Amino acid sequence: MTWHVAEDDVRAYARGELAPPMLWSADTHIARCAECRDLLASVTDPVALDAGWERLDAELDAPKRGLVESLLVRIGVADHTARLLAATPVLRRSWLGAVVALLVMTVLVTNSLKAAASPTLFLGLAPLLPLAGVALSYGPKFDPTYEMTVVAPLHGFRLLMIRTVAVLVAGLGLNGLASLALPEYGLRALAWLLPALALTTTGLALTPRLGPVLAPSLVGGGWVAFLVVANSMHGGTLAPFTPAGQGVAAAVAALAAGLLYLLRDRFDSRPTAFGDLA
Amino acid sequence: MTTTVSAAGLSLRYGSTHALDDVSLRLGEGVTGLLGPNGAGKTTLLRVLATALPADSGAFTVLGHDPGTTAGRQAVRRVLGYLPQTPGFHPDFTAFEFVDYVAILKELTDRGGRHREVRRVLEEVDLSDVRGKRIKKLSGGMRQRVALAAALVGDPGFLVLDEPTVGLDPEQRMRFRELIARAGEGRTVLLSTHQTEDVAMLCHRVVVMAGGTVRFDGTPAELTARAAGRVWSGTERDPAAMAGWRTGLGAFRNVGDPPPGAELVEPTLEDGYLITLDGMAAEVAA
Numbered sequence: 001m002t003w004h005v006a007e008d009d010v011r012a013y014a015r016g017e018l019a020p021p022m023l024w025s026a027d028t029h030i031a032r033c034a035e036c037r038d039l040l041a042s043v044t045d046p047v048a049l050d051a052g053w054e055r056l057d058a059e060l061d062a063p064k065r066g067l068v069e070s071l072l073v074r075i076g077v078a079d080h081t082a083r084l085l086a087a088t089p090v091l092r093r094s095w096l097g098a099v100v101a102l103l104v105m106t107v108l109v110t111n112s113l114k115a116a117a118s119p120t121l122f123l124g125l126a127p128l129l130p131l132a133g134v135a136l137s138y139g140p141k142f143d144p145t146y147e148m149t150v151v152a153p154l155h156g157f158r159l160l161m162i163r164t165v166a167v168l169v170a171g172l173g174l175n176g177l178a179s180l181a182l183p184e185y186g187l188r189a190l191a192w193l194l195p196a197l198a199l200t201t202t203g204l205a206l207t208p209r210l211g212p213v214l215a216p217s218l219v220g221g222g223w224v225a226f227l228v229v230a231n232s233m234h235g236g237t238l239a240p241f242t243p244a245g246q247g248v249a250a251a252v253a254a255l256a257a258g259l260l261y262l263l264r265d266r267f268d269s270r271p272t273a274f275g276d277l278a
Numbered sequence: 279m280t281t282t283v284s285a286a287g288l289s290l291r292y293g294s295t296h297a298l299d300d301v302s303l304r305l306g307e308g309v310t311g312l313l314g315p316n317g318a319g320k321t322t323l324l325r326v327l328a329t330a331l332p333a334d335s336g337a338f339t340v341l342g343h344d345p346g347t348t349a350g351r352q353a354v355r356r357v358l359g360y361l362p363q364t365p366g367f368h369p370d371f372t373a374f375e376f377v378d379y380v381a382i383l384k385e386l387t388d389r390g391g392r393h394r395e396v397r398r399v400l401e402e403v404d405l406s407d408v409r410g411k412r413i414k415k416l417s418g419g420m421r422q423r424v425a426l427a428a429a430l431v432g433d434p435g436f437l438v439l440d441e442p443t444v445g446l447d448p449e450q451r452m453r454f455r456e457l458i459a460r461a462g463e464g465r466t467v468l469l470s471t472h473q474t475e476d477v478a479m480l481c482h483r484v485v486v487m488a489g490g491t492v493r494f495d496g497t498p499a500e501l502t503a504r505a506a507g508r509v510w511s512g513t514e515r516d517p518a519a520m521a522g523w524r525t526g527l528g529a530f531r532n533v534g535d536p537p538p539g540a541e542l543v544e545p546t547l548e549d550g551y552l553i554t555l556d557g558m559a560a561e562v563a564a
Binding site for chain 2: 087145150
């Protein structure tokens with residue numbers, strides 16, 4: 001051992017007063033270090049020592065945190081929230097891999113069409129990815145634990161928001177990285193962001209009414225149809241990617257977020273119908 | 279019997295199908311079996327009582343909580359343990375991680391206390407030794423026990439189990455029955471099953487459903503008694519019997535209205551169940 005737990009910390013550990021993250025380090029270290037175990041035994045009474053060992057046992061049983069979960073805890077996210085974020089069903093390698101592959105292909109195609117005034121293909125596709133990711137992160141068809149989740153006392157809307165944040169951070173982050181691969185378009189390559197937020201919040205706001213499949217499908221389909229019509233009417237930068245269009249997207253996102261908040265109890269009181277599963 | 283769960287007039291339709299049609303029942307402590315053929319409405323009733331699905335009409339209370347309001351529904355969910363018919367798992371989770379995840383969904387936010395509870399329920403279902411194994415590496419019986427452990431987190435007063443013994447081999451089934459019997463001590467358990475042996479071995483009470491309605495509600499002995507005088511043994515299958523089969527001893531066991539002079543035999547719970555379902559078929563035919 002190249003280091004030992006400071007005596008004051010060992011005393012605090014014995015009293016059960018050592019706080020994370022020092023507590024976790026001490027747990028792990030004391031399990032391996034005979035010298036620190038001796039010190040612990042000398043500064044504590046037998047009853048408290050038994051309680052300490054019990055806690056240590058429990059700690060060693062505890063699930064090992066993955067990279068993302070550890071990072072979230074380190075930046076101050078509560079342990080249980082970090083676990084829910086990391087367990088978001090869609091955030092698996094297969095989904096993230098598919099998104100990355102799609103973005104790489106789109107960036108390559110966009111870069112091969114440098115004559116265009118705007119990276120339209122990329123800007124049209126990028127908002128759909130977070131929408132699809134959020135749609136795939138809940139509902140009986142996509143969440144393997146859906147039936148257990150829906151009867152859990154944790155409010156359905158809170159879990160939905162936790163998962164949405166996880167998917168949005170991952171999705172928007174990947175989109176952002178893809179934007180960096182289109183440097184010649186400057187800030188125009190980021191014109192997907194507000195439409196992405198507008199589509200995602202609109203899809204969620206319509207979900208209590210239309211369900212977790214139809215709502216995002218309609219919103220995504222509507223977005224594609226809108227782009228096709230806009231493209232046929234105007235050859236240059238498409239309407240949603242102009243400054244005015246960005247303003248409209250921001251307004252739609254804000255309105256849908258407000259509607260979503262008003263409908264938050266609907267995610268709890270009327271769980272998605274099981275009719276297709278019964 | 280002290281009533282812990284009470285339902286009145288529960289109805290629910292899928293399109294033109296009455297999945298539940300004016301279902302009323304009262305449950306008390308101990309294990310109540312819910313028997314019925316496929317499509318009887320058992321799973322729908324369980325989902326409604328577990329607050330996974332809202333009924334079109336009717337009302338129910340669980341341990342004094344009314345799920346008709348948001349606060350009441352949360353209160354019901356706090357005293358509920360639910361094992362669905364096909365429990366889903368995050369396949370990469372270990373048994374401990376999965377139960378821990380469900381414990382978080384059940385609002386156990388204190389890490390130390392939560393982990394103690396996870397260890398307790400895994401021990402209760404005899405899975406302490408494999409708590410670190412990934413769920414995808416566990417046998418079907420062990421996975422069912424993981425799901426039962428998840429349902430038991432938080433020591434719920436009302437446990438809803440939807441066909442938990444399906445797909446298990448006889449030894450696993452017996453082991454699972456022991457766990458359910460243990461879980462039924464001091465709490466209300468509603469157990470949906472196709473297996474009349476489950477009911478005979480575990481339940482102090484049985485409800486038979488068919489066509490979305492309750493066809494029988496009583497003790498297993500009362501259900502068995504429905505077949506008294508209606509089961510007979512013979513050298514061949516009686517064509518007038520509603521059911522008949524050759525037993526392992528070579529004789530035929532016939533269930534229905536016996537002919538004069540038939541050699542009557544002691545009925546079983548299954549005979550009572552068949553007679554009850556046949557009574558329903560006769561009503562439909564009439």
